[in-house]
Amino acid sequence: MFAFIISRILQALPVMLTVALLSFAMFAYVGDPVAIMLGQDYTVAQRDALVADLGLDQPFFVQFAKFVVNAAQGEFGLSYRLSRPVAQLIVERAPATLELALCAAFLALAIGVPMGVYTGLYRNSWLSRFFLTFSLIGVSLPTFLIGILLILTFSVWLGWLPSFGRGDTVNVGGWSTGLLTWSGLKALILPSITLGLFQLTLIMRLVRAEMMEVLRTDYIKFARARGLTNRAVHFGHALKNTLVPVITITGLQLGAIIAFAIVTETVFQWPGMGLLFIQSVGAADIPVMSAYLLLIALMFVTINLIVDLLYYAVDPRLRIGRGKGAH
Amino acid sequence: MTAPLLEVRNLRVEFPTRRGTLVALNDVSFSIAQGEVLGVVGESGAGKSMTGAAIIGLLEPPGRIAGGEILLNGRRIDNLPYSELRKLRGREIGAIFQDPLTTLNPLYTVGAQLIETMVTHLPLNPAQARAKAIEWLELVGIPAASQRIDSYPHEFSGGMRQRVVIALALCAEPKLIVADEPTTALDVSIQAQVIALLKSLAREKGTSMMLVTHDMGVIAETADRVAVMYAGRIVEIGAVRNVVRHASHPYSAGLMGSIPPVGRRLDRMQQIDGSMPRLSAIPPGCAYNPRCPKVFDRCRVERPELMPAGDSLAACWLYAEGAPRHA
Ligand SMILES: Nc1ncnc2c1ncn2[C@@H]1O[C@H](COP(=O)(O)OP(=O)(O)OP(=O)(O)O)[C@@H](O)[C@H]1O
Ligand code: SF4
Numbered sequence: 001m002f003a004f005i006i007s008r009i010l011q012a013l014p015v016m017l018t019v020a021l022l023s024f025a026m027f028a029y030v031g032d033p034v035a036i037m038l039g040q041d042y043t044v045a046q047r048d049a050l051v052a053d054l055g056l057d058q059p060f061f062v063q064f065a066k067f068v069v070n071a072a073q074g075e076f077g078l079s080y081r082l083s084r085p086v087a088q089l090i091v092e093r094a095p096a097t098l099e100l101a102l103c104a105a106f107l108a109l110a111i112g113v114p115m116g117v118y119t120g121l122y123r124n125s126w127l128s129r130f131f132l133t134f135s136l137i138g139v140s141l142p143t144f145l146i147g148i149l150l151i152l153t154f155s156v157w158l159g160w161l162p163s164f165g166r167g168d169t170v171n172v173g174g175w176s177t178g179l180l181t182w183s184g185l186k187a188l189i190l191p192s193i194t195l196g197l198f199q200l201t202l203i204m205r206l207v208r209a210e211m212m213e214v215l216r217t218d219y220i221k222f223a224r225a226r227g228l229t230n231r232a233v234h235f236g237h238a239l240k241n242t243l244v245p246v247i248t249i250t251g252l253q254l255g256a257i258i259a260f261a262i263v264t265e266t267v268f269q270w271p272g273m274g275l276l277f278i279q280s281v282g283a284a285d286i287p288v289m290s291a292y293l294l295l296i297a298l299m300f301v302t303i304n305l306i307v308d309l310l311y312y313a314v315d316p317r318l319r320i321g322r323g324k325g326a327h
Numbered sequence: 328m329t330a331p332l333l334e335v336r337n338l339r340v341e342f343p344t345r346r347g348t349l350v351a352l353n354d355v356s357f358s359i360a361q362g363e364v365l366g367v368v369g370e371s372g373a374g375k376s377m378t379g380a381a382i383i384g385l386l387e388p389p390g391r392i393a394g395g396e397i398l399l400n401g402r403r404i405d406n407l408p409y410s411e412l413r414k415l416r417g418r419e420i421g422a423i424f425q426d427p428l429t430t431l432n433p434l435y436t437v438g439a440q441l442i443e444t445m446v447t448h449l450p451l452n453p454a455q456a457r458a459k460a461i462e463w464l465e466l467v468g469i470p471a472a473s474q475r476i477d478s479y480p481h482e483f484s485g486g487m488r489q490r491v492v493i494a495l496a497l498c499a500e501p502k503l504i505v506a507d508e509p510t511t512a513l514d515v516s517i518q519a520q521v522i523a524l525l526k527s528l529a530r531e532k533g534t535s536m537m538l539v540t541h542d543m544g545v546i547a548e549t550a551d552r553v554a555v556m557y558a559g560r561i562v563e564i565g566a567v568r569n570v571v572r573h574a575s576h577p578y579s580a581g582l583m584g585s586i587p588p589v590g591r592r593l594d595r596m597q598q599i600d601g602s603m604p605r606l607s608a609i610p611p612g613c614a615y616n617p618r619c620p621k622v623f624d625r626c627r628v629e630r631p632e633l634m635p636a637g638d639s640l641a642a643c644w645l646y647a648e649g650a651p652r653h654a
């Protein structure tokens with residue numbers, strides 16, 4: 001088990017290094033950081049001093065090594081736009097994005113899985129047909145449009161929910177959370193629906209397809225022939241067998257949710273990392289952009305690791321197969 | 328003679344399809360006495376599995392029982408509501424399927440599946456059920472049962488898995504077992520062992536059995552009576568020694584033409600010319616008439632019912648009054 005985790009982390013290293021190289025390349029080749037930092041007027045001496053100070057006169061791989069070492073310590077320098085440490089900016093913004101993403105993922109799972117099970121079990125009921133039609137909408141409408149429609153309905157016409165921002169937040173041990181205040185919770189509703197709707201319908205369709213597949217198997221027939229209750233057959237035997245693909249997709253989608261939060265955060269002016277990223281792109285704020293890129297890559301890698309561990313927990317065949325290298 | 332354990336009367340199973348209704352079973356009647364083993368044979372598609380599925384109430388929709396009745400201990404079970412039928416399955420009627428590689432849920436240990444089945448039907452607490460599960464595994468010949476109980480299905484060989492399936496089918500002590508080709512998927516070298524096990528357990532527990540097989544050797548060794556099916560009907564039924572040695576119906580005679588040793592499959596020894604008609608194209612009169620070497624005029628017009636033929640019953644005009652008896 002431990003060896004497995006270590007090997008997965010080692011496998012992830014090249015991925016992280018590649019992304020690091022990309023974001024370092026942005027530093028080195030996009031724009032001229034010296035010019036940006038010095039402003040309009042500077043002497044050659046000032047310029048040389050700054051170049052030496054930033055280490056820009058050193059060989060490429062030395063610079064890259066430094067970059068990696070700094071990045072590993074969360075050190076990305078100052079934001080060009082805000083003149084504040086990038087790490088600090090990200091730490092400030094991360095809670096907003098993570099709360100939004102987790103809330104959206106939770107919605108997608110908590111609603112998508114039961115809907116998938118229901119539509120898989122009762123294929124022909126009118127409710128199933130309704131869910132399927134509804135899921136088509138979720139899949140086909142672009143995120144920003146859903147966001148705007150929700151704002152129009154619930155903020156503009158009905159006036160029930162705020163149309164932008166996070167509401168009031170409370171600081172709990174350095175983590176600013178919107179989950180503990182009424183206005184924070186209200187502000188979370190529309191963005192999470194917007195962000196999670198696509199994933200919800202995706203998970204629903206996936207669970208439905210998997211359920212229908214599994215319900216045809218011999219072991220389900222045999223479970224029925226043994227006289228198990230419907231509940232045990234459907235949830236104990238069938239649903240559990242759909243979990244492996246559901247975990248995979250959910251894991252991948254959680255990464256996607258965090259990455260695509262950019263759109264939702266822009267629509268709702270949600271003060272998270274995505275919004276920070278978009279604003280940084282507008283200002284060519286390279287340090288923030290490269291830090292964001294690395295962070296997203298790190299999240300994907302971490303989520304993949306968690307997904308692999310969950311497989312391990314769910315499917316006994318993988319546990320044995322890995323050890324012996326046989327099926 | 329006491330009332331039979333299972334009685335099937337004029338069973339008719341239909342499959343509504345777009346191109347009309349297919350009659351998969353037509354006027355099937357037979358009974359199984361307490362402790363008796365009824366062998367069921369016939370070419371592929373004859374309706375053997377369908378008969379078993381109808382008895383355990385697991386016909387695949389849109390297939391449905393369209394007529395007749397099924398009685399267990401004199402009580403009608405074909406029209407029970409689903410929840411009542413469920414309690415019967417496993418507890419009164421156990422089932423064994425063909426392929427042990429697919430009948431066990433891969434995600435649960437064999438112990439968990441045994442315990443779950445017993446706890447569903449019997450007044451046992453989990454600890455008692457576990458002890459019982461170990462007993463059952465020992466009984467079906469799993470070595471080191473008290474350790475193997477926590478193994479997953481994929482950790483067993485095919486033959487061992489079928490033993491587990493047998494334990495699962497018997498563990499709630501049903502009075503009747505429907506075994507649908509229980510050894511077909513197994514390695515030839517272990518087929519005889521598994522059949523012997525099934526036979527001895529059934530004898531020991533006084534369990535009746537409906538044993539579907541392609542293997543005439545198995546029938547000759549295991550069954551008390553045998554039913555021969557053709558195109559959705561029983562064409563001959565009688566004591567094994569009569570049907571196997573002196574088949575009355577020309578189709579049975581063709582099937583029994585040579586009895587291969589245990590383990591040789593009938594369909595590879597096929598010696599009857601032609602093939603069974605599809606359900607949508609059953610000829611008028613006797614369904615066997617296009618292939619029958621003894622066909623005469625009446626056979627093409629009128630359909631024969633089961634009638635006394637020697638010591639068995641056969642659906643063949645050769646045994647009617649005034650028929651050209653050259654049997
Ligand atoms: N879903 C279905 N729709 C229509 N016909 C079906 C369906 N399922 C089975 N049948 C038909 O019912 C008939 C009986 O099938 P059954 O499985 O009982 O045959 P069998 O005697 O068990 O054959 P085998 O030896 O191959 O197992 C076959 O002709 C088959 O084509
Ligand atoms: S009824 Fe006629 S066709 Fe049918 S089995 Fe008997 S002899 Fe052959």
Ligand SMILES: [Mg+2]
Nearest residue numbers: 375376377507
């Ligand atoms: Mg069959």
